[in-house]
Amino acid sequence: MRNKLIPGAAIALCLTLAACGGGSGDTGTSSQNAATNNGVATTAGSATGSAATGSSSSGSPSSSAAPQPQSDGILQDVLGQDVDTLLPADSNVGDNIAVLDVVYDGLVRYDPSTKKPYNYVADDISTKDNTVWTIKIKSGLKFQNGEAVDADSFVRAWNYAAYGGDKANSYFFERVTGYDEMQPETDADGKITKQPTAKELSGLKAVDATTLQVTLKAPFAGFSTMLGYTGFFPMAKACLADVKACAVKPIGNGPFKVDQWDQGSKLTLSKWTDYTLPETPNYAGIVFTEYKGESSWADFQAGTIDFGTPPTAQVQAAADDPDISSRKVSGPGAALTYIGFPTYKGAPWNDIEFRKAISLAIDRQAVIDAVIPGQAVPATSWVVPDGVPGGVAGTCEFCKLDVAAAKDALAKSSWKAGTVLSITTGKDQTQNDYFKAIGDQLKANLGIDYTLDPSPDFFAKRSGRQMTGVFRNNWFPDYPLNENYLAPVYASGDAKKGNTNFGYYDADFEKLIKAGDQSKDIDAAVVQYQAAEKVLAKDFPTVPVSFAQNLVYYSANVENVVLDPFSGTPKLRLLKFKG
Numbered sequence: 116m117r118n119k120l121i122p123g124a125a126i127a128l129c130l131t132l133a134a135c136g137g138g139s140g141d142t143g144t145s146s147q148n149a150a151t152n153n154g155v156a157t158t159a160g161s162a163t164g165s166a167a168t169g170s171s172s173s174g175s176p177s178s179s180a181a182p183q184p185q186s187d188g189i190l191q192d193v194l195g196q197d198v199d200t201l202l203p204a205d206s207n208v209g210d211n212i213a214v215l216d217v218v219y220d221g222l223v224r225y226d227p228s229t230k231k232p233y234n235y236v237a238d239d240i241s242t243k244d245n246t247v248w249t250i251k252i253k254s255g256l257k258f259q260n261g262e263a264v265d266a267d268s269f270v271r272a273w274n275y276a277a278y279g280g281d282k283a284n285s286y287f288f289e290r291v292t293g294y295d296e297m298q299p300e301t302d303a304d305g306k307i308t309k310q311p312t313a314k315e316l317s318g319l320k321a322v323d324a325t326t327l328q329v330t331l332k333a334p335f336a337g338f339s340t341m342l343g344y345t346g347f348f349p350m351a352k353a354c355l356a357d358v359k360a361c362a363v364k365p366i367g368n369g370p371f372k373v374d375q376w377d378q379g380s381k382l383t384l385s386k387w388t389d390y391t392l393p394e395t396p397n398y399a400g401i402v403f404t405e406y407k408g409e410s411s412w413a414d415f416q417a418g419t420i421d422f423g424t425p426p427t428a429q430v431q432a433a434a435d436d437p438d439i440s441s442r443k444v445s446g447p448g449a450a451l452t453y454i455g456f457p458t459y460k461g462a463p464w465n466d467i468e469f470r471k472a473i474s475l476a477i478d479r480q481a482v483i484d485a486v487i488p489g490q491a492v493p494a495t496s497w498v499v500p501d502g503v504p505g506g507v508a509g510t511c512e513f514c515k516l517d518v519a520a521a522k523d524a525l526a527k528s529s530w531k532a533g534t535v536l537s538i539t540t541g542k543d544q545t546q547n548d549y550f551k552a553i554g555d556q557l558k559a560n561l562g563i564d565y566t567l568d569p570s571p572d573f574f575a576k577r578s579g580r581q582m583t584g585v586f587r588n589n590w591f592p593d594y595p596l597n598e599n600y601l602a603p604v605y606a607s608g609d610a611k612k613g614n615t616n617f618g619y620y621d622a623d624f625e626k627l628i629k630a631g632d633q634s635k636d637i638d639a640a641v642v643q644y645q646a647a648e649k650v651l652a653k654d655f656p657t658v659p660v661s662f663a664q665n666l667v668y669y670s671a672n673v674e675n676v677v678l679d680p681f682s683g684t685p686k687l688r689l690l691k692f693k694g
Contacts, residue, residue, distance in 0.1 A: 187399045188672060188692035191420040193411045194382060194403035201373065202362040203348040204276035207283035209682050212345050214382065214403065217687050218367035219348040220392060222250060222269075223339065227689070230503065230595045230680050232340050235392065236264065236349070236368070238325075240342070245334035245633070250327040250342075258351040259372045259387050266321035272350030274315045275358075284346030286603070287593075290338070292318025292330045335632045336640040337596045344593045370395050370688065380405055398692035421670040422685060427548060430488050439668055444676045448663030448683040449502035450591035451494060451600065452549070455657050457582040459618030464585075467655050468528035473585065474513045474658040475521035476560040482552040483661055486545065490666050494659035497651050498600040498644075502662075502680070505597025505641035510652050511659050518560045525561055536565040537584030541573035550587050553660070577616050588616070588657065591681050596637070597644045602628045605651065619656040 198210045206215055222237040234240065239251040256264035277288035280298045288294050296313035318330035331338060341347065349368060354361035364373050370392075371384040382403040386396070404411070404420060415423025416439075425433040433439050454473065458465040479493035493514065500508040538554050540546045547569045554565040568584075576582055592599040605619050606628050613620035624647050631643030651657075665683030669676045675691040678684065 185397050185399075186692040190398055190401045190673070190687070190690070190692065191670075192401055192403045192687075193420055193422055194405045195407075198405070199378075200362045201365045201376070202282075202358065203345050203350070203365070204272065204282040204284050205362070206345050209684070213682070213684055213687075214373075214384075215345050215348065215365070215367070215369075217369055217371040217384065217396075217401070218365055218373060219345075219369045220256075220264075220367075220394075221343045221345075221348055222252075223343040224394075225343050225595060225681075227677050227680050227686055232343055232595065235343075235394075237342070240339045242338075245336050245338065245635075246331050248329040248331070248338055249322075250329065252325045252327060254325050256368060256391065257389065258349075258366050258368050259389075260351055260353055260366050262351045262353065262366075263324070264349050264368045265324045266327040267324075268349035268351065269327050269347075270315075270319050270321050271352065271355055272348060273319055275350060275355060276346055277316055278314055279311060284344075287341065287344065287346045288316065290331045290333070290335055291316045292332050294318075294332070333629075333632060336634045336637050337594075337598055337632070340594045340596050340637070342594075371401060374400075378405075394688045396688055396690060396692075398690070401687065415668065415670070418670060421673055423668045424666060425668075427486055427488075427545065430490075433668065434489070442669050442671065443666065444669065444678055444685075445489075445664065445666040446678055446680075447499075447501065448591070448665040449499045449681045450589060450663035450683065451497070451499055451659060452491070452661045452663075453494070453497075453588050453590070453657045453659045454553070455577075455582075455586050455588045455617050457580065457584075457586075457618065458656065459580055459613060460583070462529040463531075465618075466529045468524045469530050470655050470658060471513045472521045472525035472528060472530070472561060473557065474511075474655075475515065475517045475524060477553055477556050477658075477660065478516040479514070479660055482549065482556065485552050486549045490664050491661040492664055494661050497648055497657070497659055498597045499592075499662050503592050503595045503597050503599065504637065505645050506600075507645060507648075510648055512652060513655065514659050521560060530563075532562075534563075536563050537568055538565050539568040539570050539573060539576065539582055539584060539586040541587065542569055542571050546587055580615070580618070591663070591683075593681075595681075597641055597648070598628070598631055601644055601647050601651070605656065617656055619654070621650055621654055624650040624654070 194214070195210045197208070200206060201211055201214060201218070203215055203219060206212055220236050222235065222240070223232040224235045225232055236253060236256060237250055238253045240248065242248045252264070252266055258264055262268070273288055276282050276284050277291070277294055278297045279285070293313060293316040297311045297316065299307040299311050300309035302308050320328045322328050351366040354366045363376050363378065370387060370390045372387045374383045374385050376382045382405070383400070385400040411420060412423050412425050412429065414420045456464040456470055463469040483491045483493070494511070495508050495514045496506070496510040498506040500506040536557065538550050540550045547567060551567055554567060557563045557565060570576055577586060590600060590604060605614055606625055607614040607620060608625060610620050610622065612618065627643050627647035627650065631640040631647065634640035634643055663683055665678045667676065667678060667685060669685070673690055673692055675689055677686045677689045679686055
């Protein structure tokens with residue numbers, strides 16, 4: 116499962132991240148039978164008459180398609196100090212995703228206005244049955260070291276990512292035939308007992324230099340929507356030959372190249388002058404200065420960096436400053452913050468009455484106003500409404516403050532009065548403030564004492580099932596489909612153990628996810644995934660708390676600041692440098 120470092124709401128970090136691309140792309144589809152499905156141009160028609168789903172360019176942001184006045188400006192951006200790799204196969208947190216979004220080009224990118232994919236490195240993507248996919252790659256594209264970006268470069272990258280299951284993005288390839296054979300067998304303690312029996316995905320084939328064929332284990336109507344995510348980027352031969360070097364100085368195929376990375380301090384990128392695709396920013400380079408927590412705000416105010424988000428104590432002052440507030444961009448985000456329970460440990464965590472009591476005792480708006488005013492709204496569902504296709508507001512019946520109902524639910528539950536509740540967060544200060552505010556409400560409304568556990572080993576404890584109380588979770592989508600809020604988070608196919616992080620399992624939920632995957636097209640799939648979300652509402656395994664509201668202040672040096680609809684960070688390819 117992808118570990119999101121999305122803050123409690125968009126909290127601070129979300130304001131420095133980017134998950135998915137955008138900008139101006141190519142046009143047209145090679146298919147004679149192009150149709151539009153949910154806004155994604157499709158290549159339809161099969162011998163059996165089944166509908167086909169694909170992704171082809173259906174329009175993209177037009178602002179960068181035309182030639183722009185060029186600037187020798189250097190963008191001064193912000194990076195967290197937790198980034199430890201720039202290898203696409205292993206990059207799954209917002210900061211390294213944001214960097215790689217300008218260093219690499221994917222098969223598809225995402226329009227920030229419509230949130231729909233359009234072809235970029237891909238020339239056409241087609242399928243007749245949602246199981247076997249044919250991806251035509253544009254010819255003549257190069258990596259920054261001169262190697263060809265061809266079908267082999269994607270085969271190379273995907274095999275590397277999938278093998279061993281030990282890369283952050285390995286699981287994205289579990290739908291591809293042959294993935295299981297590339298995974299080791301382990302015992303109950305996670306110790307490898309048998310090495311993988313294959314080193315390559317048998318369902319992945321380079322038909323020729325520009326044709327990639329992908330065979331999935333089962334139909335998945337949304338496969339083409341995934342292909343803009345970082346984990347699907349191509350890989351140069353030189354990178355595979357020296358992965359360690361590539362992790363700190365990647366060999367990309369995007370408009371910027373990495374010049375130097377002094378980890379923990381500064382990352383310097385310059386424009387790649389041989390870049391041939393249309394999304395070419397008008398500035399000469401980017402310097403990412405690494406900061407700890409919210410410490411970058413002072414430098415933004417001093418004018419030494421171009422983006423900033425104020426810490427909690429200075430949010431109102433920023434809003435009241437006529438100069439700074441004139442350089443603000445904001446809008447709805449797609450990130451969800453929610454509370455998890457270790458149901459794998461039994462009572463009271465597996466008791467729905469206890470989980471309902473927790474949810475009904477939280478005044479979500481009060482928490483937001485106290486810690487991140489204006490940067491979130493109360494959550495009422497597990498999929499962010501309008502964030503991706505299929506998001507619907509109000510699916511969570513118990514996502515409201517009702518102290519009387521909360522006390523009734525607690526009285527019915529297996530919670531033992533006098534027990535101290537542990538709330539595990541992580542090392543982000545805003546997250547800690549946010550969940551302290553939640554803990555204060557549980558104390559005031561239910562009389563539950565709590566301790567805050569800002570564990571530096573949060574992710575290891577969560578994936579290792581070592582949680583001893585409730586814990587924070589954040590999620591923003593990797594690709595625009597409601598399935599991405601559901602299947603990667605809650606589905607496991609394991610009725611005995613349930614999913615890794617929470618221990619949740621419901622056979623009906625699993626069936627509906629599978630039914631969505633096997634739908635004839637995305638529109639039909641979205642309906643099945645919506646039904647799966649209703650199962651979550653019935654089971655109530657987690658407590659949605661808030662949806663992000665994106666907010667970024669920018670300097671007078673830049674303009675055309677467009678936020679990524681998923682991560683909430685500026686789209687660096689669309690940004691224009693003045694002068």
